[in-house]
Structure formats: C-alpha cells, structure tokens
Amino acid sequence: xxYVIVMCILSGLVAFSSTSTKDSYxxxxxxxxxxxxxxxxxxxxxxxxxxxxKETSHETIKKTHLETRKKYKSFEYxxxxxxxxxxxxxxxxxxxxxxxxxxxxxxxxxxxxxxxIDELVFSDSIDPVEIKRQLLxxxxxxxxxxxxxxxxxxxxxxxxxxxREQLIRIISLGLSGxxxxxxxxxxxxxxxxxxxxxxxxxYFSTFVDDDNDTIFKExxxxxxxxxxxxxxxSDFESFDRLGFxxxxxxxxxxxxxxxHDLSGxxxxxxxxxxxxxxxxxxxxxxxxxxxxxxAYSGILTQQDKPALKTLGASLFYDESLSIDNxxxxxxxxxxxxxxxxxxxxxxxxxxxxxxxxxTPSLIxxxxxKRFFYDLRAHKLDEQIIEVFANPNEFHADFDEINKRLxxxxxxxxxxxxxxxxxxxxxxxxxxxxxxTAISSYVTSLSSFRSEFDLYMRRDTETxxxxxxxxxxxxxxxxxxxxxxxxxxxxxxxxxxxxxxxxEVLGVPISKDNRLLDDDGGRIENGWKHEQAEHYxxxxxxxxxxxxxxxxxYMHNGIYETLEDVLDFYNHGGGGGxxxxxxxxxxxxxxxxxxxxxxxxxIAFMKSxxxxxxxxxxxxxxxxxxxxxxxxxxxxxxxxxTEYARxxxxx
Numbered sequence: 001x002x003y004v005i006v007m008c009i010l011s012g013l014v015a016f017s018s019t020s021t022k023d024s025y026x027x028x029x030x031x032x033x034x035x036x037x038x039x040x041x042x043x044x045x046x047x048x049x050x051x052x053x054k055e056t057s058h059e060t061i062k063k064t065h066l067e068t069r070k071k072y073k074s075f076e077y078x079x080x081x082x083x084x085x086x087x088x089x090x091x092x093x094x095x096x097x098x099x100x101x102x103x104x105x106x107x108x109x110x111x112x113x114x115x116x117i118d119e120l121v122f123s124d125s126i127d128p129v130e131i132k133r134q135l136l137x138x139x140x141x142x143x144x145x146x147x148x149x150x151x152x153x154x155x156x157x158x159x160x161x162x163x164r165e166q167l168i169r170i171i172s173l174g175l176s177g178x179x180x181x182x183x184x185x186x187x188x189x190x191x192x193x194x195x196x197x198x199x200x201x202x203y204f205s206t207f208v209d210d211d212n213d214t215i216f217k218e219x220x221x222x223x224x225x226x227x228x229x230x231x232x233x234s235d236f237e238s239f240d241r242l243g244f245x246x247x248x249x250x251x252x253x254x255x256x257x258x259x260h261d262l263s264g265x266x267x268x269x270x271x272x273x274x275x276x277x278x279x280x281x282x283x284x285x286x287x288x289x290x291x292x293x294x295a296y297s298g299i300l301t302q303q304d305k306p307a308l309k310t311l312g313a314s315l316f317y318d319e320s321l322s323i324d325n326x327x328x329x330x331x332x333x334x335x336x337x338x339x340x341x342x343x344x345x346x347x348x349x350x351x352x353x354x355x356x357x358x359t360p361s362l363i364x365x366x367x368x369k370r371f372f373y374d375l376r377a378h379k380l381d382e383q384i385i386e387v388f389a390n391p392n393e394f395h396a397d398f399d400e401i402n403k404r405l406x407x408x409x410x411x412x413x414x415x416x417x418x419x420x421x422x423x424x425x426x427x428x429x430x431x432x433x434x435x436t437a438i439s440s441y442v443t444s445l446s447s448f449r450s451e452f453d454l455y456m457r458r459d460t461e462t463x464x465x466x467x468x469x470x471x472x473x474x475x476x477x478x479x480x481x482x483x484x485x486x487x488x489x490x491x492x493x494x495x496x497x498x499x500x501x502x503e504v505l506g507v508p509i510s511k512d513n514r515l516l517d518d519d520g521g522r523i524e525n526g527w528k529h530e531q532a533e534h535y536x537x538x539x540x541x542x543x544x545x546x547x548x549x550x551x552x553y554m555h556n557g558i559y560e561t562l563e564d565v566l567d568f569y570n571h572g573g574g575g576g577x578x579x580x581x582x583x584x585x586x587x588x589x590x591x592x593x594x595x596x597x598x599x600x601x602i603a604f605m606k607s608x609x610x611x612x613x614x615x616x617x618x619x620x621x622x623x624x625x626x627x628x629x630x631x632x633x634x635x636x637x638x639x640x641t642e643y644a645r646x647x648x649x650x
C-alpha cells in the first residue's frame with residue numbers, strides 16, 4: 001500500500017471504545033518474550049563479568065560488550081516505556097553525572113550503564129576494573145526489577161505505543177550516536193531492536209480481520225524494509241539517515257498507528273494523554289502535531305481560546321507593563337527577528353546597559369521543561385513572572401500593573417472576554433490572568449512548516465542535495481544531533497520530551513579571546529541540587545530552528561555568523577581550542593569537517609527556517625485614562641509594522 005494511502009486513512013481516524021484485552025494471546029506471548037529477553041541479558045552480564053575476571057584481550061572485551069548491548073536492545077522498547085527513569089539512572093543513561101540535594105548537601109551521582117561502558121570499552125586505554133564495577137551495579141538493578149517487569153500489567157495499547165516511541169528513540173538517540181558514544185554501533189543495534197519489535201508485532205495476528213488485514217501485512221513489510229536498509233553495506237558516517245527516516249521509518253510509524261486505530265485497541269485516555277508531551281496519535285517524528293502544547297504551557301485546554309491569545313498579544317507588545325513604560329516583551333523578542341533582538345546581549349531597562357546573556361527565540365519555546373539559559377525556571381509562567389520581577393527588565397510590581405490596566409476600558413473588555421466566567425470585571429485583572437494570557441500568546445508562536453519539515457512529511461518531494469547531505473552530517477559525523485535532538489533540534493530529550501539537557505561547551509569571552517567566559521550558567525541558577533561543579537559553565541541547549549534569523553549566537557552572543565559557530569564546534573569547543581574547561585561535555589576532539597561539509601550543515605540548518613506563520617499582531621493597543629479621566633490617544637504597535645516589513649523581505 002502506498003504511503004499516501006496511509007495518510008488518507010489517518011485523516012479519517014475514528015475513536016473506538018476501550019475493551020479489556022488482559023490475558024490475551026498477544027500480551028501473553030509478548031510478556032513471555034520480555035521475560036526471556038531479560039533473562040538472556042542477565043546471563044550475558046554474568047558472562048561479561050566472568051570474562052573481565054580473566055586476562056582478556058581488548059578485542060574480546062569489545063565483542064562481548066557489543067553483544068551485551070544487543071541483548072539489551074531486544075527488550076529496550078518495553079522497559080523504557082514503563083521504567084524510563086530507572087533505565088536512565090542505572091542501565092543506559094547518558095555518561096554524565098547528575099546531582100541531588102540530600103541531608104543539607106549536594107550529592108553528585110556518577111553515571112552508570114551501557115553508555116558509560118561503551119565509552120570505557122572504546123577508549124584508548126581500557127579499565128577492566130571500572131567496567132566490571134559498572135556491570136555489577138547493572139546486575140543488581142536488573143535483578144531487582146526483572147521479576148516485576150515481566151509480571152507487570154501490559155496490554156496491547158502499551159505494546160504498540162512502546163513500539164512507536166522506540167522508532168523515535170532509534171531515529172533521534174540511536175542513529176545520531178548519542179546512545180553509542182564510543183562504539184558508534186548504531187546501525188546494528190537499530191536492526192536488533194526493529195527485528196524484535198517485528199516479532200512482537202506478529203503476535204497481533206489475532207486482531208486481524210477484514211478491516212485491517214492489509215495494514216497488518218503492510219506493517220510487517222515496512223519492518224522488513226527498515227531492517228533491509230540497515231543490513232546494506234554502510235558505516236556510521238556514510239549511512240543515509242534522511243532516506244532511512246523519510247522512506248522507511250516514517251511509513252512504518254504511520255502504519256503502526258493505522259493498525260492500532262483500525263484494530264479497536266484503545267489509546268491512553270484523554271486525561272493521561274493531555275499530560276504527556278508526546279502526542280500518541282502523531283503520525284511520525286516530523287508530524288506537525290507531534291507534541292501537546294498543553295502539556296508544556298500549563299494552560300487548561302478549555303481556557304486557551306482565541307480571546308485569551310488576543311489579550312496576550314496586547315500585553316506582549318505593551319510597554320506599560322514595565323515600571324517606567326519603557327519595555328515590552330517585544331523589546332527583546334521582536335517578531336521581525338524570529339522573536340529575538342539581533343543583539344549580542346539583550347538590552348536592559350537602563351538602556352545604556354545590557355543583560356548578561358543573548359536573547360533566544362520564542363518560536364516553539366513553549367516545548368520545554370526548563371527555561372532560561374541556566375534552566376532556573378521549571379514552567380513557562382515562572383519564566384514570565386521573573387521577567388516582571390527582574391530589576392534589569394520590567395522591574396514591575398503586579399499590584400501597580402493591575403491598577404494601571406484597570407484604568408483602561410479596552411483592557412477591561414479584553415480581560416472579560418478572555419475570562420468570561422469571572423463575575424467581577426476588575427478582579428479579573430490580576431497576576432495570574434496576566435501571566436496566563438501572555439503564556440497563551442507565547443504558546444501560539446509555534447510552527448513546524450519549514451522547508452525541511454514539509455519534505456520529511458512528503459508535502460513536497462524535492463529539497464536541495466546540500467540539505468540532505470547536511471542533515472546526514474548533522475545527525476552523524478558532526479554529532480550535532482547528540483545534543484540538538486530531532487525534531488525540535490534542541491535539548492528536549494526524546495521520545496518522552498520531558499527533560500531538558502544542558503551542555504558545557506567552553507564558550508570563550510569573545511571571538512578572538514581564548515579566555516573562558518566567566519558566566520557560571522547552571523551552577524548559579526539557585527537550585528541547591530544543581531550546585532555541583534559539573535554544572536559550572538553549563539547552558540541550556542537551545543533550538544537551531546530559525547537559526548539563520550537569530551544571530552548573533554551562543555549564550556553570550558560572541559559569534560556573528562553560522563560559519564563562526566561551526567568552526568568553534570569543529571575545533572572541539574573551548575577544550576579543543578586550548579581553553580581549560582573543567583567538565584566539558586562536548587568532545588574536545590576535532591570533528592575533521594571540511595569547508596564543504598560545514599557549508600552543507602549550514603544549508604540544512606537554514607532549511608529549518610519557519611517564520612512565515614500566522615502571528616497575532618495588534619494594530620493598536622488599548623488606551624488608558626489620565627488623571628482628568630480622559631482617554632489617552634490610541635497607541636500604535638510599532639512591531640506590527642516591523643514584522644510586516646520583515647515578512648515581505650523573506
């Protein structure tokens with residue numbers, strides 16, 4: 001069946017009522033295989049431990065390690081669906097320490113698991129003692145959870161959702177090399193994972209009827225197509241990731257979704273689904289509706305109506321929200337500049353001074369679990385409240401702002417329309433209603449219709465070859481995708497999209513001065529559990545979407561061009577340039593990218609530009625009454641004119 005037919009079927013998805021599928025043939029077979037895979041993994045761990053207790057060659061250790069990882073990959077899709085936090089902390093998390101605050105002090109927890117071992121095994125000098133220690137810790141964890149995992153309640157819904165999550169994991173964390181930082185054995189591991197999921201899917205044969213027989217067969221063929229491409233001669237750097245994702249993995253994801261729907265297998269209930277960042281009914285990784293904005297904005301779905309966004313737009317562009325009527329949100333987030341300001345460091349309300357950091361774009365910024373470069377805010381509304389309180393920004397008292405807005409008949413009317421259930425037209429104007437309205441507007445600044453997105457969704461069939469090559473480099477040799485995760489291309493970790501990563505890059509104080517910038521970053525964000533040295537100079541990984549419109553770059557705005565940025569990374573960040581950078585998370589090794597390859601990566605990044613979408617821009621702002629009770633003249637929104645001029649030049 002053609003992929004386009006799948007898209008047509010998806011456009012008519014219908015809801016089925018939940019049915020009890022407990023103790024079904026499918027579930028029992030999958031659970032049996034799950035238990036067997038865990039047992040085989042335990043046996044493999046024991047064999048690995050035994051080998052390390054002997055005089056063993058480096059090559060034997062490498063081979064045994066790769067086999068151990070493959071055993072884990074056979075059941076990864078299920079264990080990560082149910083126990084992702086345990087996996088990250090004890091089985092296969094990133095090889096970076098984490099910190100927590102306990103008994104009055106910050107405690108640093110060293111990383112444990114297969115990714116750590118992958119780096120150890122494929123380092124120049126091997127440490128069998130440390131590898132064995134890692135394996136023993138993993139052995140204790142899998143013993144503790146093995147019985148529980150294989151006896152937990154599982155239904156067909158869990159299995160199918162877990163499969164589609166795993167497809168995202170393979171694309172974003174597997175093929176990029178994030179999951180195999182030492183061996184880069186991503187292609188073989190993806191093949192193992194897909195083969196085991198295909199076997200699990202075959203157990204769904206009992207659900208096949210006249211309605212879904214064709215789709216069932218198409219899913220099996222789609223698995224075959226993915227596996228077959230992975231089996232063709234290729235290596236980590238030369239593998240065609242773009243073709244694999246667009247032509248193989250996306251169709252497989254779509255077909256699995258169609259089968260799930262047509263088979264009458266329930267999805268997660270509405271309440272549960274609304275709390276999850278990943279949309280369970282998104283067709284694939286590059287679908288426009290991949291993420292649920294409500295899960296990030298904190299705004300109730302029934303509350304986030306057009307009237308609330310309209311109010312938020314007026315507040316966003318209104319300088320009267322600052323203490324001296326000198327700044328609005330748009331002062332630093334200009335729609336004509338992809339909601340940045342074009343400055344190295346954002347301007348403060350003192351005008352002659354600047355703040356300490358560059359202004360990031362607000363487009364798609366709602367899709368985040370932590371805000372600001374140092375990750376100090378955990379929610380969007382917290383981020384906005386801090387802007388109001390910051391002495392260098394609005395420096396405003398909400399009681400005063402409330403009184404000011406209450407003197408405007410226009411604002412009173414906008415608030416009443418946005419909050420119709422509030423009986424008192426003055427009480428409706430308060431800190432919460434102001435922040436919620438601005439949050440709603442920021443949430444509306446969302447779009448995934450770039451040239452690259454359209455190509456990956458097959459809304460267009462052509463794209464420049466340099467973009468294709470650039471994407472493959474970005475997700476492969478250049479290792480950009482190990483920090484800027486697809487499809488947001490920021491640090492929001494897939495497939496659950498519920499955690500933001502930060503990185504220590506070693507950014508210098510200026511382009512030509514090889515002294516480390518003294519901004520402490522995450523270690524200074526005020527959270528006690530993050531006052532650990534490995535967070536010093538660590539900054540949030542921001543998106544590269546719209547990057548050609550958001551210069552200058554880095555947290556301190558020192559690089560004016562994308563060529564400068566690529567050159568910094570190509571040299572291995574600050575460490576590679578000879579700067580002493582404690583705990584640098586970016587590899588200090590050169591990427592050995594040629595000028596052509598860097599140009600291709602830049603071409604790919606530019607293909608992610610996407611500012612031509614509907615933005616609410618009020619032509620005028622509500623008027624206020626002066627002391628003589630007269631309405632002041634209509635105030636124009638200068639940013640509407642700037643945006644229109646900027647859009648016409650795109």
